[in-house]
Amino acid sequence: MTNKINITLSATKKEKPNADQLEFGRTFTDHMFIMDYSAAKGWYDPRIVPYEPISLSPSTMVFHYGQTVFEGLKAYRSSEDKVLLFRPDKNMHRLNLSNDRLCIPQIDEEFVIEALKELVSIDKEWIPTAEGTSLYIRPFIIPTEYYLGVAPSKYYRFMIILSPVGSYYKEGIHPVKIFVENQYVRAVDGGTGKAKTGGNYASSLKAQEEAEKRGYSQVLWLDGVEKKYIEEVGSMNIFFKINGEVITPSLNGSILEGVTRNSILHLLKHWNVPVSERKLSMEDVYNAYKEGLLEEAFGTGTAAVISPIGELFYNEENIVLNNGETGELTKKLYDTLTGIQTGNHEDVFNWVVEVN
Amino acid sequence: MTNKINITLSATKKEKPNADQLEFGRTFTDHMFIMDYSAAKGWYDPRIVPYEPISLSPSTMVFHYGQTVFEGLKAYRSSEDKVLLFRPDKNMHRLNLSNDRLCIPQIDEEFVIEALKELVSIDKEWIPTAEGTSLYIRPFIIPTEYYLGVAPSKYYRFMIILSPVGSYYKEGIHPVKIFVENQYVRAVDGGTGKAKTGGNYASSLKAQEEAEKRGYSQVLWLDGVEKKYIEEVGSMNIFFKINGEVITPSLNGSILEGVTRNSILHLLKHWNVPVSERKLSMEDVYNAYKEGLLEEAFGTGTAAVISPIGELFYNEENIVLNNGETGELTKKLYDTLTGIQTGNHEDVFNWVVEVN
Incomplete structure (x- = not known):
């Protein structure tokens, strides 16, 4: 070439x-x-x-x-x-x-x-x-x-x-209401979930449309096999803060490896915030909520950077996070990441590339 | 409008x-x-x-x-x-x-x-x-x-x-060799498998490419959840004749409802050939083969009409059907269906529509 x-x-x-x-x-x-x-x-x-x-x-x-x-x-x-x-x-x-x-x-x-x-x-x-x-x-x-x-x-x-x-969301950064999807499936291992291809987005539209009709901004996708484990939210990766630990689903073949996701993992480790990538069920999240340990949740992606989650609708129940307000860590991550991206925050990881 | x-x-x-x-x-x-x-x-x-x-x-x-x-x-x-x-x-x-x-x-x-x-x-x-x-x-x-x-x-x-x-296959109607896919998945319930949308075909290309490299014409898709049950073959529906009965996987949400599939079900019933739509595992097919009861298999779709299957590669074993030749019922279905379509065979179901 x-x-x-x-x-x-x-x-x-x-x-x-x-x-x-x-x-x-x-x-x-x-x-x-x-x-x-x-x-x-x-x-x-x-x-x-x-x-x-x-x-x-x-x-x-x-x-x-x-x-x-x-x-x-x-x-x-x-x-x-x-x-x-x-x-x-x-x-x-x-x-x-x-x-x-x-x-x-x-x-x-x-x-x-x-x-x-x-x-x-x-x-x-x-x-x-x-x-x-x-x-x-x-x-x-x-x-x-x-x-x-x-x-x-x-x-x-x-x-x-x-x-x-x-901003991707016209209303700016503020917590959104999420519908935990129990019928439609975004991707399954052996499919194209980890690739950024049109079909993944086309298949998501129906669930998104039905969630919007019910008053929710996005859907939370569960795995296609057991419909138990958390995968993504809308077209973003997802993080939960439970009892001081930040958890995001591990890359299992059907989850897209987000650049923002990866950057947040680096930032959290750099800050010595306990963080893990692992299989996480919606039941785990619900139990943490019931025990008062579910502290924050947010989606991550290039378009929105970070999108705080204020509410999850699951099994006919509303799970409200952090009184429906943006969590402290969520806000700090948003400020730091957008700060690095715009050159207003020290770029400790050498992530930013200048165009001459 | x-x-x-x-x-x-x-x-x-x-x-x-x-x-x-x-x-x-x-x-x-x-x-x-x-x-x-x-x-x-x-x-x-x-x-x-x-x-x-x-x-x-x-x-x-x-x-x-x-x-x-x-x-x-x-x-x-x-x-x-x-x-x-x-x-x-x-x-x-x-x-x-x-x-x-x-x-x-x-x-x-x-x-x-x-x-x-x-x-x-x-x-x-x-x-x-x-x-x-x-x-x-x-x-x-x-x-x-x-x-x-x-x-x-x-x-x-x-x-x-x-x-x-x-003809869709340049070589005309002759039995093809099929690779039973055990890694890639075409569709899963809750996805878009029953819709005729681009993404289903895009996601199938990789498995098809790998099967071709190994000398097979098409892949046989198993279900995305347990990878046990038969779904489709390439971009066609699939039929097996086992011990005198014709079986095709039932429409489960991830299988496309083929027009040719539907027409063949009608023809077989009209001929009083035992036929059923049901969940069929690859293990069932393999066992039938071992018992000498696996008689014929074929794919159905508009492009190829009927595509006889001569061989299935499954679990590192070659399952040869009908000595690798087009089965008698397969041939009769092909001749009858193409006969109806071209106006050379009585159209008992009033399927053919004339353009004036």
């Missing part, structure tokens, strides 16, 4: 949205990165071009068999006007793990990070600076062969698009 | 492939059907237009979250030059079941069948007539909102495209 990125700048620049009008994932910048794949050429023709529609035959495999993968990360502009990325190597490594599960050819992780930096640099004026805002980065791969047979595509397109975003 | 279909005919006609060069799903006809959806308008602007690429923003939800559904059926041209469809109502009903699972708005089944007939009628010269050939019909729905949030799309596009096809 050639590492030369062809750059075609946009003749015109779009108007940027006001910081207070930013929604998640609705506005896109002036440029995008594209490269294509064929077996003969490998990944070829890496290019940055004006953001514009792409044209595909109706028989293109992406419309039929869901062989897609994606990533999500963010760029921030620090108070010193530096452009910062948060652990992009983790995202690109995970993209390759997803590629493997979906039979998509591996990408060159280092090269793609360079491409991403180049793109962010070109569109850096789009990075908002107000509290809670950032530039969301969406790398994704779609199958582009024109074919209706069920088989891995022979052609692919890798793209990166950028979207200036406000 | 208006039921008036706007028709724009193609100014030029593409060259049709020779019958002996037909592959599955690679060539498409001169026209396609499209209609769009918004919450305000419902399904609107139904139209038949020249087959051509569609243009979509890179942020279109179909590229990210896999909220897609599809169907597959076939049109045949009979020896009397009639254009015949096979049970299109079953497909359109199933499409709506898939829509429900994927949070996609319901379609008007009758109207869509009329649209499909109109499209097939316009492109009827494309229907091949050689043995084993047909016009494959692919209705599908994609989410078209420009948005990166995980939520059901607010906009959709429904399309029908047509592809003249030869």
Whole structure:
């Protein structure tokens, strides 16, 4: 593969949205990165071009068999006007793990990070600076062969698009009400749960829709085999603080290995807060609640960073956490992590990567 | 919704492939059907237009979250030059079941069948007539909102495209070797297994690829909970003939309700062949084999119609069926069903619908 990125700048620049009008994932910048794949050429023709529609035959495999993968990360502009990325190597490594599960050819992780930096640099004026805002980065791969047979595509397109975003939740960081799902299943061992692929999100919509109708923001997913063990919350990883110990479900094959999840584990260990990754049943959580030992709970993910949980609806009962308020540790984790990401907090782990 | 279909005919006609060069799903006809959806308008602007690429923003939800559904059926041209469809109502009903699972708005089944007939009628010269050939019909729905949030799309596009096809398996009807999958899982109860959505097919690719490397054509999927019970084979339903009785796994929530599966159940009952839908473990099949009672096995689906199974690789052992040859009942079912579909066999169930 050639590492030369062809750059075609946009003749015109779009108007940027006001910081207070930013929604998640609705506005896109002036440029995008594209490269294509064929077996003969490998990944070829890496290019940055004006953001514009792409044209595909109706028989293109992406419309039929869901062989897609994606990533999500963010760029921030620090108070010193530096452009910062948060652990992009983790995202690109995970993209390759997803590629493997979906039979998509591996990408060159280092090269793609360079491409991403180049793109962010070109569109850096789009990075908002107000509290809670950032530039969301969406790398994704779609199958582009024109074919209706069920088989891995022979052609692919890798793209990166950028979207200036406000907080994922319009209301900002405040505890949400969660419905513990007992009918629908997100993933099962041997399936695609640990890959970031479209189908996982498509299959989650129905449970999410039904939970919303009942007044809950998200669902808490239990394992697909026994419907007992905690897996994820919405499209986030989940943590509980029980009797001073922080617990998150261990990576069992059906849980996505979140970059935020991993970062929080590091931070907690650094702070000497007792923390463990293990199998955790909803019954364990309920018993802790009954004994008065369930202290805090929160979801973690790139989009929302940390989302405190105020209430869990389980077995026709409401489990209220920390009087429905954001827990102390949850808040400290949010402040520290967003502080590191925005360059306002010491980066003891060398997580932040500057875009020159 | 208006039921008036706007028709724009193609100014030029593409060259049709020779019958002996037909592959599955690679060539498409001169026209396609499209209609769009918004919450305000419902399904609107139904139209038949020249087959051509569609243009979509890179942020279109179909590229990210896999909220897609599809169907597959076939049109045949009979020896009397009639254009015949096979049970299109079953497909359109199933499409709506898939829509429900994927949070996609319901379609008007009758109207869509009329649209499909109109499209097939316009492109009827494309229907091949050689043995084993047909016009494959692919209705599908994609989410078209420009948005990166995980939520059901607010906009959709429904399309029908047509592809003249030869046999799904280039080698024609002959028994295939199947690998009984013990690691990967296709679907689990509470997931999307009974819906025809892209993610189910994407998640199957890895197992299929590994089976092929070991010399097997397809995998046989076991249930995702105990990995004991038989579910499907490749992207087909599966039938076993054991000691004179035909058995297919019952519809348990993770198995697709195939139109061919349903038709075969009707045919067998009509012939007074003992048949049952029930939970069937791979151990049951293995024991029947050991006792010399395992007579035939075959997969069923629209693309291949019937695909005889000659060999199953299970627990490091080869189970050879009927000396690796197509079983008598399997052959009779294939001949009868394709006979009905092509108008060469009496249609006792009134399954065939003529396109005028």
